[in-house]
Structure formats: structure tokens, C-alpha cells
Amino acid sequence: MKKLLLIALATFVAGAVSVRAADVKAIWDKECAKCHGAEGKGDTKMGQKLKAKDYTDAKVQAEMKDADMVKAIKDGVKEKGTDKTLMKAFPDLTDDEVKALVKHIRAMKK
Numbered sequence: 001m002k003k004l005l006l007i008a009l010a011t012f013v014a015g016a017v018s019v020r021a022a023d024v025k026a027i028w029d030k031e032c033a034k035c036h037g038a039e040g041k042g043d044t045k046m047g048q049k050l051k052a053k054d055y056t057d058a059k060v061q062a063e064m065k066d067a068d069m070v071k072a073i074k075d076g077v078k079e080k081g082t083d084k085t086l087m088k089a090f091p092d093l094t095d096d097e098v099k100a101l102v103k104h105i106r107a108m109k110k
């Protein structure tokens with residue numbers, strides 16, 4: 001009986017974690033990948049046009065701060081010195097979703 005309970009619990013925990021990971025990936029694929037690429041390389045047509053960085057590059061990752069990443073996702077990104085929007089803001093994402101997206105991007109480092 002105890003063993004069964006443990007298995008049930010382990011399955012439940014694993015299930016909860018993978019649903020979250022799948023959620024983040026779904027958001028990424030739907031909202032972010034068209035510029036940043038499925039793997040974060042920024043090698044899409046839009047990404048190249050807007051000069052999205054390669055998030056698989058350890059150097060690029062090292063230059064980004066978590067707080068700036070959160071801000072970029074919530075407030076959007078403008079071209080330096082101009083008013084041109086490079087990336088629109090995503091104000092509808094919850095704090096947890098934004099945090100999970102930052103983690104998702106961090107995990108792209110090769």
C-alpha cells in the first residue's frame with residue numbers, strides 16, 4: 001500500500017513538472033519563436049531583421065541579467081536611442097510565466 005502511494009505521488013510530481021515545462025514551451029513556440037527561433041538562436045527571418053541575439057551563445061547569456069530579461073519580456077525592447085519597437089511587451093504573462101521563460105532561455109545555452 002505504501003509503495004503504491006509513493007508511485008502515485010512520484011507520478012503526480014513528475015506530471016506537474018512536465019506540464020509546466022510544456023506550458024512554457026507552448027508560450028515560447030507561439031509568442032517568441034518567430035523572432036528568437038525555436039532554440040533561441042534568433043536565426044528566423046524576423047530575428048535576423050531585428051538582430052535578435054543567439055541565446056545558445058554562452059557569451060550572450062553572460063551579458064544578460066535576469067532582471068533585464070524580465071523587464072524586456074514585460075515592457076518590451078526598443079532600439080537604442082530611438083523609439084522603434086524591436087520586441088513588443090507581453091503584459092499579460094504572469095510573473096511565474098515570465099520567470100519560467102527566463103529559465104527556459106537560460107537553458108538554451110550550449
Ligand code: HEC
Pocket residue numbers: 027028031032033034035036042046050051052053054064065068069070072073077086087088090101105
Ligand atoms: C518581434 C520579434 C520578437 C518577439 C515576438 C519576441 N522577441 Fe524578445 N527580443 C527581440 C529582439 C529584436 C530583442 C533584442 C535583441 C536580443 O536580445 O536578442 C529581444 C530581446 C529579448 C530578451 C533580452 C533582454 C536582454 O536583457 O538583453 C529577452 C529575454 C527576450 N527578448 C525574450 C522574449 C520572450 C520570452 C518572448 C516571447 C514571450 C519574446 N522575446 C518575443 C525580438 C522579439
